[in-house]
Amino acid sequence: MExxxxxLKVKRVTDKFTESMYVLANEPSIALYRLQEHVRRSLPELVxxxxxxxxxxxxxxxxxxxxxxACSAVKSMTNSSLYFKNIDGLLRQAISLKEQISSSQxxxx
Numbered sequence: 001m002e003x004x005x006x007x008l009k010v011k012r013v014t015d016k017f018t019e020s021m022y023v024l025a026n027e028p029s030i031a032l033y034r035l036q037e038h039v040r041r042s043l044p045e046l047v048x049x050x051x052x053x054x055x056x057x058x059x060x061x062x063x064x065x066x067x068x069x070a071c072s073a074v075k076s077m078t079n080s081s082l083y084f085k086n087i088d089g090l091l092r093q094a095i096s097l098k099e100q101i102s103s104s105q106x107x108x109x
Contacts (some may be wrong), residue, residue, distance in 0.1 A: 022031075
């Protein structure tokens with residue numbers, strides 16, 4: 001009987017001790033301390049990620065501007081084919097007139 005009483009008392013003491021440790025481990029001030037430690041450890045890495053992302057955004061914006069500028073240049077070149085055809089016709093006329101002038105000068109001599 002005394003052995004059972006002792007076991008019951010030991011069980012009560014260990015249960016109370018376990019409960020006290022649980023309460024102590026989960027006290028709000030300890031939770032805040034753990035949160036502070038987590039933030040202190042992870043904040044530098046987050047700041048580095050943020051600066052990397054900002055750098056990549058700047059590079060991406062520059063690349064997008066370059067591509068848009070190249071696209072507009074290509075579009076304007078396709079629209080200028082009419083002007084190139086007109087220049088080609090004028091050059092052919094100039095060559096023809098030059099040949100006519102050269103042949104008329106050759107006849108005079």
